[in-house]
Amino acid sequence: MLKPLGDRVIVTVDKEEEKTVGGIVLANNAKEKPQTAEVVAVGDGLVADNGTKLPMSIKKGDKILFDKYAGSTVKYEDNEYLILHEKDVMAIVD
Amino acid sequence: MLKPLGDRVIVTVDKEEEKTVGGIVLANNAKEKPQTAEVVAVGDGLVADNGTKLPMSIKKGDKILFDKYAGSTVKYEDNEYLILHEKDVMAIVD
C-alpha cells in the first residue's frame, strides 16, 4: 500500500472511453485526454510554519478533476498511479 | 456537478455576439475575445497558514470580468467551463 506524504493524493486516472463508429476505434484528440481520476489515498496534510496541520479537502473515493500538466506517474505492483499535490486538484466531481 | 477547490471559481464564458453585415458573419478581431463570464460554482476559499479560511468575494451567479490569459478550460458532460483562481477575476459586473 502507498501512503502519500504531506498534501499529496494518489489517484487512478480514468480510462478514456474508446469512441467507435461502426466498430472502428477512433483515435482521440490529444487535447481531450481524460482529466478525471479516483482518489485511492490521501496524505495527512501540510504542516504550517506554526505547527498547525492544514486539513485536506479531498478524501479517499472522491472523483476529481485535475490539472492535466500536474503530478508524477508511478508504477507500483503493476498498477499505474498519479501522485498529485492537493493544489493541483481543481474540483471534486459530485 | 463540479465543486471547485480552494479559491477557484468555475465559470461559463460569455459567447461572442456574431457581428453580421447584411447577413454575412464577420470574423472578430482576436484581440477582442470576450472576457466576461458567469460564475456557476465557487470554492470554499483558501486556508491561510494559521488555519483561517479566507472568504471568497465572488458568489454563484455573479457576472465577472477575467484576465484573458488566466484559467484552465475543462469539458464536463458536454459543456465547456473555465476554472479560474479568484485572484484572476478582475472585477464583478453589476
Added chain:
Amino acid sequence: MLKPLGDRVIVTVDKEEEKTVGGIVLANNAKEKPQTAEVVAVGDGLVADNGTKLPMSIKKGDKILFDKYAGSTVKYEDNEYLILHEKDVMAIVD
C-alpha cells in the same frame, strides 16, 4: 458598473493633448505616452493571511500617476478602462 476585486483600481487614462503647429497635428514621442489617469472604481483591498483587510490608499475621483507598463486594458460598454493593482500606482496627483 464594474466593481474591481482585491487591491485593484479601475481608471480612465488621460488623453494625450494633440500638439499642433499651425494646425498640423504632430505625432508624439512614444516615450511620452500619458501616465496619468482618473480613478473610477476602487476594490475593497487585499485580505492578509491573518484575515485583516488592508485598506486602500486610493479613492474614487483621485487623479493618479501609474507605472506605464502595468495593468490590463478592458473594454466595457464602449469605454476603455485600465485595471491596475494598487502597487502599480506610483503617486496621487493633488
Added chain:
Amino acid sequence: MLKPLGDRVIVTVDKEEEKTVGGIVLANNAKEKPQTAEVVAVGDGLVADNGTKLPMSIKKGDKILFDKYAGSTVKYEDNEYLILHEKDVMAIVD
C-alpha cells in the same frame, strides 16, 4: 555514520531486478528506473521561523517512493546513498 541535517533523509535506493529472458539480461527502459528506497537515517526536522521544530513524517527503516529527479548521490565508506529533502519523498510504501 552519517547524520542528516534539517529535513533530510538518507536512503539506499532499491536495486533494479534484472529482467532476463532465457538467461539474457535485458536493459531496462530508462523511464522505469527504480523509485523506491529504504531510509537509513533521518534528520531532526526543519526549525520554523518561530523556533518550532517541525517533526518528520518518515522514520528509519521506512520504505519510500521518491521523486526521481530529486536528491544528491553521495559515496561514503564505499556505499552509495541518496540524500533527499522530506518534501521530495512522495509516499511511504507499507
Added chain:
Amino acid sequence: MLKPLGDRVIVTVDKEEEKTVGGIVLANNAKEKPQTAEVVAVGDGLVADNGTKLPMSIKKGDKILFDKYAGSTVKYEDNEYLILHEKDVMAIVD
C-alpha cells in the same frame, strides 16, 4: 503636487556639473552619471500584513544616494522626477 504611495520617494536627480577645459564642454563618462538626488516627497510607508505601517527612514529635503539602475522617470508639469522605492535608496548624504 505629487504624493507618492507606499514606500516610494520622489526625488530630483542632481545635475552633472559640466567639466570644461578652456571653455570646451567635455562629455562625461557614462559610468559616472550622478547618483545623488534631493527628496521632494515621501510616501506613508508600506503596510505590513498584520496592518502595521512601517515608518520611512527618509524625509523631504534629504539628499540621497540611489542605486543607479532603480526607479521610474516621470515628467510632471515640465519637471523631471525619479520615483524610487525606499529599498533602492542606499544612503543618506549628511
Added chain:
Amino acid sequence: MLKPLGDRVIVTVDKEEEKTVGGIVLANNAKEKPQTAEVVAVGDGLVADNGTKLPMSIKKGDKILFDKYAGSTVKYEDNEYLILHEKDVMAIVD
C-alpha cells in the same frame, strides 16, 4: 581569525588521497571530488523575523558532508577555506 556571520560555517575541505598505481599518481575523476570537510568556525545563527535567533546544528570540530556546488572559497593567511550556509551542509559524519 575569521568569524562567520549568520548561519555560515567555515570549513577546510578534506584533501583527496592520491591514488597511485606502482608509484604513478592517478588523476581522479572530477565527479568524485571530496565532499567532506572539517568545521573550523560557526556563525551565531540566523535571526528570524520575530527576533528569535535560530540555533545552529553544527559546531566547531564537526566533520561534515556538503553539497559540492555550494559555498565560496576564500584565501586567508595562506590557507584556503570554504564558507558555506548551514542549509548546504547535508550531514554530519560521526
Added chain:
Amino acid sequence: MLKPLGDRVIVTVDKEEEKTVGGIVLANNAKEKPQTAEVVAVGDGLVADNGTKLPMSIKKGDKILFDKYAGSTVKYEDNEYLILHEKDVMAIVD
C-alpha cells in the same frame, strides 16, 4: 558623510599589495582580487514585518570578508566606497 539605510554597510575595500619581482610590478590574477574591507558606516538594520528592528552584527571599524560579486561601488567626495547588504558579508576578520 554617508549614512547607509536598512541593513547596508559602507566599506573601503583593502588595496591589493603590489607584488614586485626585482622592482617590476606584477599583475595579479583577477581571481585573487581582495575580498577584505574596512567598515566605515553601518545602517540601523532592517525592520521586520511586525515592526521589530533586526540588529546589525557588524559595527564601524570591523574588518570584513565579503562576497566578491556583491555590492555597489559609489564615488563620494573623491573616495570610492562599496555598499553591501549585511547578508553579503561572509565573516568578520578578528
